Amino acid sequence: MDLTGPGGAGAPSDQATIRRANLSLVLRQVSGSGPCSRSAVAAETGLNKNTVTSLVGELQARALVKEIGPRHAGAVGRPSLALVLDGAGVGALGVEVNVDYIAAYATDLAGRVLADRRVGFDALGRDPGRSIDKLAQVIGRTVADIGRLGVALAGITVAVPGLVDTSTGTVVVAPNLGWRLVPLADRLRCAAIAPDVPITVDNDANLAALAEYRCGVALGTANLIYLTGEVGVGCGIISGGRLLNGADGFAGEVGHIRVDPAGERCGCGRIGCWETKVGLAALVRMAAPDHAYGVGPPVVRDPEERLAEMEQQRAAGDPRVDAAITEVGRWLGVGAATLVNLFNPRVIVLGGYFAQLADRIIPVAQTELDQLSMRDAADRCRLTASDLGFGAASRGAAHVVIERVLSDPTTISIRNP
Template sequence: MHQSWPGGRTSESSSPHRSSRIPADQATVRRSNLSLVLRHVSERGPCSRSAVAVETGLNKTTITSLVGELQARGLLKEIGPQHAGSVGRPGLALVLDGSKVGALGLEVNVDYIAAFATDLAGRVLIDRRIGFDAMGSAPERSLAKLAQVIEKAVADLDRSGVALAGITVAVPGLIDTATGTVVVAPNLNWHGVPVVDSLLSAGVSPSVPITVDNDANLAALAEYSSGVAMGTPDLVYLTGEVGVGCGVISSGRPLRGADGFAGEVGHIMVDAIGERCGCGRTGCWETKVGLAALVRMATPDHAYGTDQQPVRDPEERLAEIEQRRAEGDPRVEAAVTEVGRWLGRGAAILANLFNPRVIVLGGFFARLADGLIPIAQAELERLGMTVIAGRCAFTASTFGFGAASRGAVDVVIERVLSDPTSIAIRND
């Protein structure tokens, strides 16, 4: 099931009287009805044309025409027959197709670039992550590498006969989604980086829509759409990367803030005499609970910025920490305990602010959930408002470090569901 993820970029008419006097043109009505039928089949699963007509309120003649067009665009197909239990000839069932329509999600983070692609029905086509030192690279070099990853993904999809409907890029920072610009990403040292324009200049096809969004917002969408908290209307997602971002779903909708910058909880000051943060301030929450903090405490010989070997994927760092923990290394256990305490203390603030039912832990938080959650939950209940904290629980994501790129794919799919005419009619 794909949930709507409003991006806040569609403007309403400033004059309701003017808009009410102008009838919608036929193309707009047609596009709206195509979306209604496609979304209905996507959410309900196999259903007959008659059932779609009854449940959407459209007449059968209109349904026949709309289904024909959606089939021509490769978005619906018929299987069957479907038996509804009534007397008469069973009808064929409509299901989502989209096997030749692809959605590509990417994530640029401190030490990796991830690519994830599915077809419209959610079948995974690409799932890869490569180690890359984005923290130690200039934005131009990082974006050049990202363009290479996109080029390879597009080529792979093309060889499979899949046309790309769109690309969404996740970045850990403040994003101007209207222009596709990273306003600031402290851990990447990006300031005013025009991601979309740079990718187009690097050769990414201008015919493919590209959007950019915050990694935590996209990860929260993935969890709400298909993750461990699927359908939970009030949740908080914590990224568990080198930086700690936060995505909030409130009453089933993303909480973005006036400029789309909500969720930068990693830079809440929690210790005035603590470590210096990548944002330039001192004692930010992510200096206590981010992956860099854990690595610094658990494996100081391999701390970020001191490692002499090539850039290491976060999975490699975690594997080493897990091995040392399994061997009973007291330094590692103490580090996990310390991160758990600070995780719970920060979560208590979030619980008081947002009153979520679930706090989903992503990234390395999820990998070490058995050690982190009991400690964090105890701190949450100790410091949070009793009636709030007692109804809020931590849970571990199953998406690992791939949640943001999955959410990025959901954004593309939502765009197709909202406007099926964005997919060309097939000639084969």
């Protein structure tokens, strides 16, 4: 349906809103349909051809759409130029800060990867200010790299393992980072790493779930759960094709559900949280207690380095590694059964270190899941390993920026002719 409406009081503002909506409609159609003619866009969107021509002209001026062709619709008639998504000069940056690394992933609107890096970092041994300084350094270096490619950033989204007030970009609490009421977006803006570029903050598990839904092993699965598999354990929930946020955006903090009243103390201050049984810190504590998190002087180790060290232990005949993996798998299945009973997902995607050890963790977890969850729900749900590695959250963060451009193309400036 053509959204061009009648005039009247307040018409200029209304017309601007309508045009933004129509620009988004056309851009999404071109993005989703691949090469297509203006006539095809008009037919699919319900907009008239003159309106589509005008909208396409503006999208071209913003370097979001380009022509290729000619495209032959059939044997008869004049071939038409086809429209495709452009966006090669428009970048999106997603960043994740976690306990032992900072990851950055950037892409342009057309899907070309501009940057993909992960830097080892010990957040446990740092106060919030020093952690944010390091985060700003990684962002600044990545922004500079993108700029040298001639790409203008449309936005930056930062993923954090904790509760986030997304409206202000404030980290309410991130227990494993030791952060409480940290105005992260404001702090990064004050660092002047990317003047005039919008900066938003969101929960890492939510962003990772979006990445899995958009481009991961669970592509297009309308009901899925993503488990982070980091030092802490977060949960992103896609229900009916939409991210489940809760009233304040705090849904999915399953890592802090108590499962063992006689268990270990959690970073949140409580006893026996699920992440004290299945987080990477729990695995290291059981398999290599001398190298556990928080033991001895701070040592910068990437999660994959810790896993490689444990594999060396296992190869040397240390039985604690297999025993620890089995124990983690058992408790993972216990918690997964609760999630299946609550949310009835089709897939539970295991991310982070869970994915690295999937061949040994999943069989144990699946046994517990089958025994403890409602049979019909369990029979229709599968555990699977993510193939996005430790970069799922940063990929999801970049997607949030892209989605904002698709929703409002006027956020991208018209280029000078």
